[in-house]
Amino acid sequence: MEERTRAMTTPKIAFIKAQWHANIVDQSLAGFKSEIGDAQVDPFDVPGAFEMPLLAKKLAESGKYDAVVAAAFVVNGGIYHHEFVSTAVVDGLMQAQMDTGVPVFSVSLTPHNFQETPDLIKFFTDHFVKKGAEAAKAVKATLAVHAAL
Known part of the structure; x- marks a missing residue:
């Protein structure tokens, strides 16, 4: 009952950020914090999107968090890897929540085409x-x- 009450009043949330294109991805945490209210949000950085599901599962298993959010920007860099990376990440995040019973959310985006131009970065x-x-x-x-x- 204590855990249920905490989740209803001041939830504790883990927020994982992939550091590829950190200048873009980190903004998801800013938007999250602007909307979440009085929840405690603990940020965690990982090198890339592929590393997020395992950390999400470990954070969920820790019993310290009511929810886990994972954010990444998986771009098409001209080689065929973005599709299997993004699929593996989303499938892994889903499996983490199914295995632990802790909700896991994805703010992982895979644009069709991304060029590092000022307009697209903005x-x-x-x-x-x-x-x-x-x-x-x-x-x-x-x-x-x-x-x-």
Whole structure:
């Protein structure tokens, strides 16, 4: 009951950020924090998206967090790896929540084409702020549903 009460009042959330394109991805945490309210948010950095699912599972298993959020920017760099990386990451995040019972959320985006131009960097930076805020809304709604069970 104590865990349920904590989740309803001041949830504790782990926020994983992949550091490829950190200048863009880090904005998801800013958007998340602007929307999440009084929740405690602990950020964790990993080298890339592929490292997120295992850390998400370990954080969820720790019993310290009511939810885990993972953010990454997986770009098409002209070689065929972004599709299997993004699929593996999302599948791994889903498996982490299914194995642990702790909700895991993805703010992982895979644009069709990305060039490091000022206009596209600004577009995706702004987009990650928006997606972070949307993730915060999803976390609050999901935790409320779980608390009501």
